[in-house]
Amino acid sequence: MNRSNMRISFVYLYIAVVLLVSWAIEGMSYYTGGYQSTVENIIYVMITPAVIALCFQIWAYKKSLWGEVLSIVKNCNAKAILFAIFYPLLFIGALSIISLFCGIGSVSPTSFSSFMQSLYMFPLYFLLDFPVFWGEEYGWRGFLLKHFTSSMGKFKATILVGLVWALYHIPLVFLLAKSTGIGNPMAVSLVQAVTAFFFSFAFSHAYYLSGALLPVVLLHWVWNMLNPAFLGNIYTNKQGIITGDIFFQNGEGIMGLVLSLLMAMAIGWHFIKSDKSSRAYRDA
Template structure:
């Protein structure tokens, strides 16, 4: 099967299943909040099924090897860089517009684990993020060094299925989230499967994921907190679309899902913590016009939009690259 057909199968199945789960969540957003984590895992499950059915690929083909400490650190810390740029731009707007309420510094609103309050929550959560990613680090190093294969080679024939259960460690929930690792689930699907199918045409890979990843988030705009906010929802979906280009670029540069998964997880922690939550409208370390200066709002759209233009121009000028093995 060529890349166009299995891409279409993957997109259609993933969106239909995720929209159905999203519809169930909308029936009772409070009691069924756990369904959001389930929804985020759908891309990985569908990707693993499609990869095996269409090409007999194992999850390892998605890029589970250790990408190096540089990419690992980039995934963890990049959201903090985004926040720094967006806060700076917000204070520029505040100064130029003469609106002191556009953005306000309010550390008293931060609440973290262990009954922590104020600015200390930020480094505490960064420490928890690093600790929670150790399971992923173990998996990445194990695959890079071929440990599962070595174990399999030394086992009796009837026991050689045992190392395959090592893949279950991918789904070990990080202890501070208390649920499924949805960020990894999304990245294994959107980047590890969909982008990888088009690795030899980077601009096409990024262009395909833009509308699809935005469509994946459609249930959110029908939630009780976002329903009816037209401009906010447009900026939200558009920012998601252009952010997919940055994620695609990170995956294609590292050829590993881990930097993307870490970036996604770190983003979901620090973006609402620092810049407020566009899903609920609650402020973070900074309050004010959250839907404008948030990373999933207008400022996020502008920043990721500029990066997307730069990446597309670079890809259009670059020679065609070879796809990853198994594509």
């Protein structure tokens, strides 16, 4: 086996280990402590990709821990930061407007007032939440996407990472939906997984804009703060500012699936053109 194939083999081993460990944490949490224990242990599920990725980087790829830490901000640029902020803002804003315009949802003044009063705390929340969201993004984009891209290009790499990300979410969403009664657990988990797959194109784009992890972590955090705040929480079945059928209107529900599909098609086409240009350059 040549060195390149060996490196990719380690990546597939990484996928197997991360999924098995994550699923084990979710399963044990649910069957030993029920819904509350599962929610409390989500933090351990989220940091699993990074912890295992760091082990692989040091053991299999002989990377330095300090070098991997620096990848958080290395080559970061304003374009990537702006995309990380405005993509989820526009996405959630579009779904909110559609929901209101179609009469699917209605505004909760109390929830809106509470949200506005908490805005000044968002910088502190980001600093406190950063290690947890970095835990996912270092594993998926900083390790997995990076290795796949070097061997197969942006489009195929994003598809593979998206599939893994979708599989990673399915058991957790299924167990939470089973507890909260938000809908048919299988349907909820499958829709959320497919939406995550499509949404991974935006995450890849945020990473490719600079190669730094900070924009991707910021995108993930903004999404996780604003999507449940406005469109309800699909994990806990709690209403947001726009009250209505959470499973239907949520960014990780039916409406989110449709919009994320359209965005994935647009971003995916950009990746395909970029990959063709890269191949033409290498062949020249």
